[in-house]
Amino acid sequence: MEMSLTRINEVAIILYAICVLLYFIDFLHINRKAKRAAFWLLSIVWLLQTIFLFARMFQTGRFPVLNVFEGLYFYTWVLVTLSVVLNKFLRAEFIIFFTNVIGFIMMSLHTFAPTQYVSAAVSSQLVSELLLIHITMAILSYGAFSLSFVFSILYTFQYNLLKKKKWGKRLLRIEDLSKLDHMSYVLNVIGVPMLLLSLILGSIWAYIKLDTFFWYDTKVFGSIMVMLVYSIYLYMRIVKEWQGKSVALLNIASFLVLLINFFLFGSLSRFHFWGS
Incomplete structure (x- = not known):
């Protein structure tokens, strides 16, 4: 279960990286196709994050915000949610790009920080990845x-x-x-x-x-x-x-x-x- 949830996060990080790249292209050189593709990738990232969040709730039997890593993940989910909303209703490319850079950093910290995992093997593998x-x-x-x-x-x-x-x-x-x-x-x-x-x-x-x-x-x-x-x-x-x-x-x-x-x-x- 632990590794399966982590794989969801890893896929989300790869998609998130492509998303940030596309937002950067749109930020520098207004490009509707890049922005549209970035929005759909961001939506997929948000969906994967939401699945992970609810899976954690089911696994722990509570809302997962009681330690620094759970709080970090929920913070990232909030940033991605705000980015989706801003992208849909406002023309704010500058804000969206830098918000997602912060979100990418926080999500990477949450996914690869070894102290949050019970299994030492899982921690070591993730650091190598x-x-x-x-x-x-x-x-x-x-x-x-x-x-x-x-x-x-x-x-x-x-x-x-x-x-x-x-x-x-x-x-x-x-x-x-x-x-x-x-x-x-x-x-x-x-x-x-x-x-x-x-x-x-x-x-x-x-x-x-x-x-x-x-x-x-x-x-x-x-x-x-x-x-x-x-x-x-x-x-x-x-x-x-x-x-x-x-x-x-x-x-x-x-x-x-x-x-x-x-x-x-x-x-x-x-x-x-x-x-x-």
């Missing part, structure tokens, strides 16, 4: 950033060919500048929230698993720097309306920061790659 989800989401975000980097390199190469008026087969084999620029931007829009969610899950794992967690660890610092530089990219692109070669060069520089974090900071970290 949390690490797996963290690493998978980080790698997927890095993949999106890598493809974005490739599009920016192609954009710069294409731009220089056009500026020098070097017409030829190579020019015809590369996509036009506007498409390269757009694809680079879209991939970063996908990568940034995925990296954010990965950092959240990684922090929760470190808090649970490690005796001492240092925020100034090189890998942690480097990951925050990566998050920051790509957030600056989105800010310059959306708010300052940078376009063309300047934003492509900024994206290339951001990817170099990512490489430094992955290869150099990762090797200097006190717990990454061997902390598990």
